[in-house]
Amino acid sequence: MANPSDLSIAVICSSNMNRSMEAHGFLAKKGYKVRSFGTGDRVKLPGTAIDKPNVYEFGTPYDVIYNDLIAKDKQYYTNNGLLHMLDRNRRIKKCPERFQDCPEEFDIIVTVEERVYDQVLEYMATRDSFNKPVHTFNIDIEDNHEDALLGAFLIADMINMMTKSTDLDNEIDELLQDFETRRGRGVLHTVLFY
Template structure:
């Protein structure tokens, strides 16, 4: 998209901020990602499977963060329609961000803070139970983490009161 818009009218798309936003997004992700196209439990990218990666690249996630309530609704609907084939919990969080450069920059910092807090809690739970207590899906580490998410979100919301957020627990 960036190259196409740049070739059409670079001045227009620079002045209205579209090229800046697309340029920023190119640094964040490899390309457009459609949740609906992702098969739970299946690696998104072949090289992730070859490297033995965990997380999204291996087909599993513990948390999904969206930035528009309609996207949050779509993810939840999709998870319900899939019928939770892995019977694995997933926290679905929406941080409502208007799609403009200024609010995206602030929202991005807020989401980074939230992700850092969630990762820290997950690591603390793993450290507390020890690596030997995990099964292949990491199920033993989940209960303590899952119980902490509402508290983490509450503390985060106090730090970021201008970023409205909603959360639900869904299932793969």
């Protein structure tokens, strides 16, 4: 059985704003060594019109984004929950980070949508791989505040099962089957290498 703090975990969504940050905060409170990331080219948040998103570079502090949205339309961004989300994010870490720019190696990578999972697989295929395995999973989670919270519970449940395993490499298929049956959620899984 692994100690939760022994595993290095990455949780990844597209912009490192909602789903990955909800899971990051939740896992950190449970004692896990966790970081969160996005895989997109830029950070995108909904704007006041569907064709006018708010776009920021990765590395832009959550404080800066928060204050920018307040200046644009405080009432609108309060009502749609973005200011609340950004307030949570800035209490967890300084800024959104892009996975492809991180040199750190992880034991477990969890993505929250298949498109992001594919981007992680594509990026990892470009790296020089050696022999350190990383279990990579995807659980599809809708990008809204309620599902992000539910997703954090699901991810924590799955990670908790893995920390209880005495031989994760040999037990992973059985663990995932149990998780999928219990939770009624499909999980994509592959082993990548650093």
